[in-house]
Every structure is written in structure tokens, then in C-alpha cells.
Amino acid sequence: MERIGIVFGKEVLDNLRDRRTLGSAVIGALLGPLLILMIIIILGQVFFREGAAKPLTLPVIGAERAPNLIAFLQQQNAQIVPGPADPETAVRNGDVELVLIIPPEYPEDFAAGRPAAVRIVEDSSRQSASVSVARARSLLNAYGRQIAALRLVARGVSPAVIQPVMVESVDTATPQSQVLIFLNALPYFLMFALFSGGAGVIIDSTAGERERGSLEPLLINPAARREIVLGKLLAALPFASAVLLLTLGAYAVIFNVVPLEDFIGFRLSIDPLALAGIFLVCLPMIVLATALQMIIATFARNFKEAQTYVGFLPLVPALPGLGLAFIPVRPDLWTMLIPTFGQQILINQFMRAEPVSPANLLISAAVTLALAAGLIVISIRLYDREQIILAR
């Protein structure tokens, strides 16, 4: 038992001095939070800068022929600018999104109570212009309805007569829900962080030890292989935990300190207690990740190969998590029996401040730790074989 501590202490000291591995672990920790922050800001731009607050720029030809209409449009936050000389070419070339043409006969038709034609020049194949065109069209329709209502009232008829059906639409797609979909990627980034945190230590102390030629001298010491393997495994845990804490800390800053409401118009926050819960949920996964990495790095022929394989590792448990981002899964018992999958569901629950069942917490932790224990036994067996010093 004492030798486990000796191996642990040496590996921790040795890896603390490895600035490069420490640096890449820190970058790995901050990558996810930075991506989430970027997604939130970009989504915020898309949904809010395009919103009604922005005035509609409307090139008009013949504005002087319809002063009332122009006044109405300006009231509705449209900015009237003079139209181009050749409206169709200008629209086709994309110089302007649309042009409103008020023809010369408009004042006469309007005064006589005949339908007065106005023309919108648009390019319907141009997606980016569709919002502006739709806004212009709905403003013109609104003006038409308003005039129609006034004329009916002037003749003593209720405006309701010409509106037999009134359509009301309720749009449930809020900017909130759009942002929250991407927030579902957060468990994935947590997995990535906890897999990357201890990877350097494991690779250095297994494949690295062999490549340096220090494994054979080490194994000649009167220490059981299980003591050496456990010491190395344990040494990776503080590094992985620190990286995970750093990641969670970065999320805490993003959600509770950065003024996100300036970007997305509403507050997003994660309770520090929920972050603590997420940390606890992740701890068994750290043990599992470390054990998996140990086996893979031990099988690898050299340092480079170990780095490649271990680098791919977080993808495997992260795949269900990525799926979770788009298909909601309820926290049923069967999901808790799948290591890493159950935890990602629990993390989502913590994030949404939903009540988390203690039984689910315990079951997922127990299953994950049991699997990790099995993998640790396998790594000890691997170190008990004599091929460990022969295979290069």
C-alpha cells in the first residue's frame, strides 16, 4: 500500500513539471466553455439584431405621390430612401433588397376609391431579402386595412364586416429555446475535459515510461505490479479533477458573470450548487476515463500511438451525449445503467434545475465505478505479463 503512495507522489511531481502537457490540459478545459460562449453570442446576433428593433430600409420611387402612405410607413419604423433609377437591375444585382414603386396613377385611383396599385420589385430567390420583403408587404397590407376600415366607418358600416375570419398565430419558437438546444452540448464538453485532463499523465507514465526505457528498471524494484499500476492510475485523478473544476469554473463565469442578457435578451444562469452536483456526477467518470486510457496506452506500441488512440477516446462516450443535444431522453432507469450516458442525462437535469433522483445518482455512479474497477483489474493483468517489457 505504501508503494502505491510512492509511485503516486513521483508521477504527480514529474507531471507537474511537464509544462507542455499541463498547458494543453488547460486549453482542453477552456475549449468547451469558449465554444459555448461563442455559440450564444452568434445566436444572439442572429435572433436579436434581425428583430423588429432594426428599421426597415425601404427605397421608394414616387414617394411624393402618396404622402399619407409614406407617413404611415415612417411611423411603423421604416426608413424611406429614394429608389434607384433602374429598380429591376438594382434588385437583381442585390444592390437593394427591394424597391417600392408608387405609379403616377396612384393619387387619382386612391382619391376615386378604386384599388390603387403599388408595385414591389423583389428577387424571391434571394433568401436574405425575404424578411425585409415580408415586412414591407405586411406594412402595406396593414395600411390597406386601415384605409378600408376608415372608408367603411365613413359609410356607416362596421369594419368587422370585411373580416369574417381572424387569424391569430402563436409562435412558440423563442430565442431561448434555440439557445438551450446548443446548451445541450455542455455535457459533451465536460466529457471532453475530464478525458483530456488525466490523459497526459497516463500516457507519460505508461507508453512514455516504456519509450524512455525506464519501465524495465522500475519493474525490477520489489513492488507488486498492482501497486505500480494503481499508483499511476491515482496520479492521473487530481489532474483530471483539476481540469474538470477549471471547466466548470469557466461555465460558472460565463453563465453567472458575463452579461449574457446583452447578447440574447434573457438571463441564463446555473446555480453554483448545480455545478457542484455536476462535479460529483463526473467523479466516477474520471476514474473510468483513466482506467480506459491506461489500458489503451499500455497496448500502444509507443508514445505517439498512445496519444492518437487516447485522443479518440472521448468521442466514444460523447456520441450519445451529442445525440442528447437533439433528441431528449427521459432519465429512466435503463439510461442510468449505461456508464457516461446516465451521467450526461443527470448533468442536463442539474443544468435545467430539475429535481435529480438520488437513486439515479447512486446507480449511475455504482455502475460506472464497477466498470472502472473491472478495467483496472485488466490493466494490472496487462502489467503482470512478461510481454510488457518485451513488446516495443
Next chain:
Amino acid sequence: MIEVLDLHKSFGAVKAVQGVSFTAPDGRITGLLGPNGAGKSTTLRMLYTLLRPDAGTARVDGFDVRQAPLEVQRRLGALPDARGLYPRLTARENVRYFGRLHGLNGADLEARIERLVRLLEMGEIADRRTEGFSTGERLKVAIARALVHGPRNVLLDEPTNGLDVMSTRAMRDVIRRLRDDGQCVLFSSHIMQEVAMLCDHIVIIAHGRVVAQGTADELRAQTGQASLEDAFVSVIGSEEGLER
């Protein structure tokens, strides 16, 4: 004391060692001489318990390598062919790690390390990180960590490999001093001069078998050759893989 009786070891179809027997007594330098690939390293690896013999027995101070590997490991210090250090640890930290794995600690361990630093003339490098050490400096650290627990039996696999003349001479002095302290020294080499110069007892290995053993004089008498070199060649059957 190291006793080896009829050791066998195969890797798949390759018979690396097929019947090696010898005794390396305390207070003597015993040399395993043989061409590269003759089975010297495999024999040493079975002695320091990293490989299990397929057949035969090997004992270190009476403890069987298969039945009591931990006792054997405590009683021997080994410099294997792979002698990598931890580059981010200082020379002293490298030695201290192995000392602690041998159950040493505190003032006793530090005093042992200090003695080895003086014996191996490592004063200047002891507290530097081993990254960038020369081959000779690395070897000193590797030997210090093999000897830190004061083993009665010392196994050295090609200890002068890659050393310059000065380091080789210093290495030989260390080996002689261990012998003079009454330790059992067993070392392997494919360099005839070195074995002839250092060893009290020479075991010549070829193709996994002991082909001759004895003192230099006995070997010359056995083969009827005037020089040791000719004696070696006559028992091995060729000069291949040997170095003068």
C-alpha cells in the same frame, strides 16, 4: 551468490536460452561473454525476475526467482539494458524514487544517496534534472539507483555500452570496488578485452548455451590456444557478434 541451473527460455519458436548453468560467488566478478543475441540479456532478465524461466532454476542468495521474486528483487541491484531515467526529475530524485520503492526513507536513504554520489563522482550533476545528461552521466544515475538499497548481488547488462574511454575506466573501478566489498558481481558483455581484464570467472555463452567457463588461464588451457581471443573464437566457433 547467484546459482543458475539448466535455465531454458523460448519466445514462440525462438529458443533464446537452452540450458545455461553457472555459479557466481560473492566477492567475485563473473562475466557472461557472448555474441549479440547469444542469450545473455534473457538470462539476466530471468535472474532479475522480469521473465519466468520455462525450465531450470535460478537462485539469488538461496531464493528461487520463481517462488520468491520479491525476496530476489530485494537482494539484487540490476542495471538492465534499458536504463532510461525520468528527465524531469533530478539525478538525486531519480535515485530517491527507487530507494523509496525498496522501502528506504528519511536520513538513512539520504545518507545512502550521498555515499553513492561520492562513489560515482556525481557531485556536480546530483541536483540537476537528468534531461540532457551525457551517456556517461546517465549511466552513473542508473547505477546509483540500482545500488541504492545496498544489494549483495549486482547484475549489470553491458554496462560500458556507449561509454567513452574515461567513463569506461571509471565504470571498471566501480565494478572492482563492489567486488572488493565482497559483493557478487555478474555482468554481461560482448567485448572480449573488457571481460578478460575484469573478470575472475568467465562464462562463455553462444546460441543460448554455456560453451565454456573458467578463469582466463583455464580457458586458454582448455582450448589449447595461446591468446584469450583465440580461445574465445575456438569455443564460440566464429568471431561474429564479438568485439575485441
